[in-house]
Amino acid sequence: MNLLQISTSQALDTVGIGSGEQAISVWDLMLKGGYMMIPLLVLSMLAVSIFIERVFTIRNASKTPNQFIDKIKNLVTVGDINGARLLCAQTESPVAKMIEKGISRIGSPLKNIEVSIENVGKIEIYKLEKNLSLLATISGAAPMIGFLGTVTGMIQAFISIAQEEGSVSPKLLSAGIYEAMITTAAGLMVGIIAYLGYNYLVARVQKVVHKMEYTSVDFIDLLQEPR
Numbered sequence: 621m622n623l624l625q626i627s628t629s630q631a632l633d634t635v636g637i638g639s640g641e642q643a644i645s646v647w648d649l650m651l652k653g654g655y656m657m658i659p660l661l662v663l664s665m666l667a668v669s670i671f672i673e674r675v676f677t678i679r680n681a682s683k684t685p686n687q688f689i690d691k692i693k694n695l696v697t698v699g700d701i702n703g704a705r706l707l708c709a710q711t712e713s714p715v716a717k718m719i720e721k722g723i724s725r726i727g728s729p730l731k732n733i734e735v736s737i738e739n740v741g742k743i744e745i746y747k748l749e750k751n752l753s754l755l756a757t758i759s760g761a762a763p764m765i766g767f768l769g770t771v772t773g774m775i776q777a778f779i780s781i782a783q784e785e786g787s788v789s790p791k792l793l794s795a796g797i798y799e800a801m802i803t804t805a806a807g808l809m810v811g812i813i814a815y816l817g818y819n820y821l822v823a824r825v826q827k828v829v830h831k832m833e834y835t836s837v838d839f840i841d842l843l844q845e846p847r
Contacts, residue, residue, distance in 0.1 A: 656769025656803045660762060664810045667758045670751045671817040678824045681748055682831070684713045689835055692719055693842055701726060714744035714828065715835045722839055730843060737836050744832065748825045752818060759814035766807015773800025 688711060695704040701723060708720030721740045725733045777800055 654769060654773055654799070654803065656765060656772065657806060659765055660769075660803065660806050660810055663758050663762050663765070664813070667755060667810065667814040667817065670755050671821065674751065674755075674821050675824075677750075678748060678821065678828060680712070681714050681744075682824070682828050684715050684831070684835075685711060688716070689719075689838055692723075692839070696723070696726075696842060714741070714748070715832055717744060718832060718836055719839055722836070722843075726843070730840070733843065734840060737839070741832055741836065745825075745829055748828060752821055752825070755814055755818045755821070759811050759818055762810035762814060763804075763807045766804045766811075769803025769807070770800045773803065776800075 688707075691707060692704050695701075695707065704723050705720055708716045708723065718737050718740045722733050722737045725736050774797070777797060
C-alpha cells in the first residue's frame, strides 16, 4: 500500500467512509467524480501537450550562436552583404530572421529598415506566443468545470437523500458529498498546473523578445555608424 492510498484511506475513514485498511486508488476516485471528469481529463492532456511543445519551441528560438551579431557586424562592415545574408539563412532563430530582413533592405532609408525588422519581429513573437492564450483559458476554465461538477454531484446526492426512505445514514450523506468534491479538486489541480505553466512560458518568451529587441537596436546602430 503506497502513501497516496494510505492517506486516501485515512481521509475516507475520517468522514465515515470505509473501514479498516480500505484504500481507494486515484483511478477509482476519478471514476467516482462522474462525467465532468472527462472534460477535465481532456483539458489536462491538452495543457501538458501545449506546455511541452512550447518549451521546446521557445528553447530553440532562444538559441542564437555565440558571436552571431559580431560576425554580422564584421561582414556588413567589409561590405560582404551576401555573406551576412547567408549566415542569417543558416541560423534558425527569430533574431537571425530579423537581421536577415534588415540586411536585405540595406540601401533603403533607415526608417524602412527599422519597420521591416519590426514587422518580422512581430511575426516571430506571434509564433512564440502561439497557444499560450489557450493555456491561460484552460487555467481559468478547469476550476469552473470542477465547480460545476461539484454542483451537479451535490444535486444528485440530495436527490438520492430525498428518495431514501427512513433516516439517512451518515455513510450515504458523506459518500455523495465526497464524490461531488472530487471534481473540484481535479479542476483546481488542472487549473493550477496550467496557470503555472502559462506564467513560466510567458517569462521565457519575454526573455527571447528582449534579446530580439536588443539585437535589432544593435544592428540599427551598426547601420548608422560612419563608414
